Amino acid sequence: MKWLAFLLATGATWSGALAFTVPASRQADKHVPIFVTTIPPGYRDWKLISVAHEEGSLNSLGAVLGNDVAIKAYREAKLPFPDGAIIAALHWSHVSSEENNKVFGRSQSFVAGPSTNVQFMIKDAKKYATTGGWGFAHFNKDGTPGEEALLKTCSPCHAKASRDFVFTLYAPSY
Amino acid sequence: MKWLAFLLATGATWSGALAFTVPASRQADKHVPIFVTTIPPGYRDWKLISVAHEEGSLNSLGAVLGNDVAIKAYREAKLPFPDGAIIAALHWSHVSSEENNKVFGRSQSFVAGPSTNVQFMIKDAKKYATTGGWGFAHFNKDGTPGEEALLKTCSPCHAKASRDFVFTLYAPSY
Numbered sequence: 001m002k003w004l005a006f007l008l009a010t011g012a013t014w015s016g017a018l019a020f021t022v023p024a025s026r027q028a029d030k031h032v033p034i035f036v037t038t039i040p041p042g043y044r045d046w047k048l049i050s051v052a053h054e055e056g057s058l059n060s061l062g063a064v065l066g067n068d069v070a071i072k073a074y075r076e077a078k079l080p081f082p083d084g085a086i087i088a089a090l091h092w093s094h095v096s097s098e099e100n101n102k103v104f105g106r107s108q109s110f111v112a113g114p115s116t117n118v119q120f121m122i123k124d125a126k127k128y129a130t131t132g133g134w135g136f137a138h139f140n141k142d143g144t145p146g147e148e149a150l151l152k153t154c155s156p157c158h159a160k161a162s163r164d165f166v167f168t169l170y171a172p173s174y
Numbered sequence: 175m176k177w178l179a180f181l182l183a184t185g186a187t188w189s190g191a192l193a194f195t196v197p198a199s200r201q202a203d204k205h206v207p208i209f210v211t212t213i214p215p216g217y218r219d220w221k222l223i224s225v226a227h228e229e230g231s232l233n234s235l236g237a238v239l240g241n242d243v244a245i246k247a248y249r250e251a252k253l254p255f256p257d258g259a260i261i262a263a264l265h266w267s268h269v270s271s272e273e274n275n276k277v278f279g280r281s282q283s284f285v286a287g288p289s290t291n292v293q294f295m296i297k298d299a300k301k302y303a304t305t306g307g308w309g310f311a312h313f314n315k316d317g318t319p320g321e322e323a324l325l326k327t328c329s330p331c332h333a334k335a336s337r338d339f340v341f342t343l344y345a346p347s348y
Contacts, residue, residue, distance in 0.1 A: 044347045048218070051225045051235045053268065056282040061225045062236065063345070092345055094227065100341055103334045110227040112345040143348055160277045167274055171237070171266055171286040173218045174317050 036137035037145050040067070040120060043088045047071045050171035053094060060091045061112050062169045070123075080133065085123040087166065087169040091116045115141045121166070122157070131155040132165045211319050213311075214241070214294060217262045220259045221245045224345035229270060235286050238342045242295075254307065254338040259297040261340065265290045289315045295332070295340070305329040306339045 046065035054060045066074060070085040095113030118139050125133040136154040138146030147150075158165040183195060220239035228234045244259040269287030292313050299307040310328040312320030319325075332339040 053284040
């Protein structure tokens with residue numbers, strides 16, 4: 001089967017994320033952001049969209065996974081993403097592999113070290129209308145949600161992506 | 175759910191692979207290797223084991239995926255891998271992302287470029303007894319199998335892995 005290497009992306013999910021979910025009790029106050037505090041269940045089993053490597057202070061290796069709705073949209077090059085699509089970005093420290101390098105006979109191999117964070121984009125055009133139709137979420141390595149200052153940077157950054165707030169392209173295969 | 179970051183691995187699948195599948199008609203001649211020429215169907219949908227980055231001439235980003243048998247063995251820390259386990263290593267060129275770097279304001283973002291190859295390890299302790307119980311396979315970006323000279327390097331290299339011929343550790347998550 002041939003997968004198109006097309007057009008969608010989440011590469012800069014690193015910038016953090018904010019989810020403007022407003023429960024009924026607080027709908028009068030649209031200025032109070034309520035962060036997503038629940039990690040979507042089963043995300044570690046989702047299908048692969050692509051991989052990524054960030055240098056600099058992030059120093060990460062990442063995997064971008066999608067739930068079935070997101071994967072279908074990617075493969076059909078469907079934009080904007082439909083409601084229900086969730087994209088997960090799993091990040092680990094980019095660490096040298098002593099075992100691999102020993103076998104290779106040179107230092108060239110880097111692997112996923114400890115988890116650094118996991119981030120999500122959840123599509124609901126109505127619920128998250130103020131942030132491009134996406135709810136953003138960030139969870140630290142201990143499972144706690146990211147700080148508000150970090151989370152507030154996500155939506156403005158993803159708005160710069162040319163494909164419905166998503167940076168990551170679907171990695172080609174054959 | 176907490177996944178253990180444990181003990182298995184395929185990091186050096188890059189070294190290529192040889193599958194000694196000997197059809198009934200040729201079983202008398204054990205010295206004639208028959209390469210695996212069929213890509214396991216559906217591998218692009220398999221679950222994520224980990225990610226990898228190779229510098230140097232390989233210059234790759236990789237994703238290591240597993241079929242259900244392999245994933246179960248990883249999560250249960252079961253060694254050796256049971257028959258039926260298949261581990262896939264998908265490799266892409268490690269390319270700078272102009273779009274991401276523009277948003278970040280600095281050159282730090284690398285993503286999966288064109289496919290370079292896909293490799294497999296197929297566990298069948300009896301069938302592949304001469305290569306550690308694993309059949310190795312390599313497919314070039316055009317889908318053709320790797321050359322014999324390349325494929326012959328796989329088994330001796332993977333024999334150096336400390337966990338049943340497998341280098342790649344299961345990437346932790348939470």
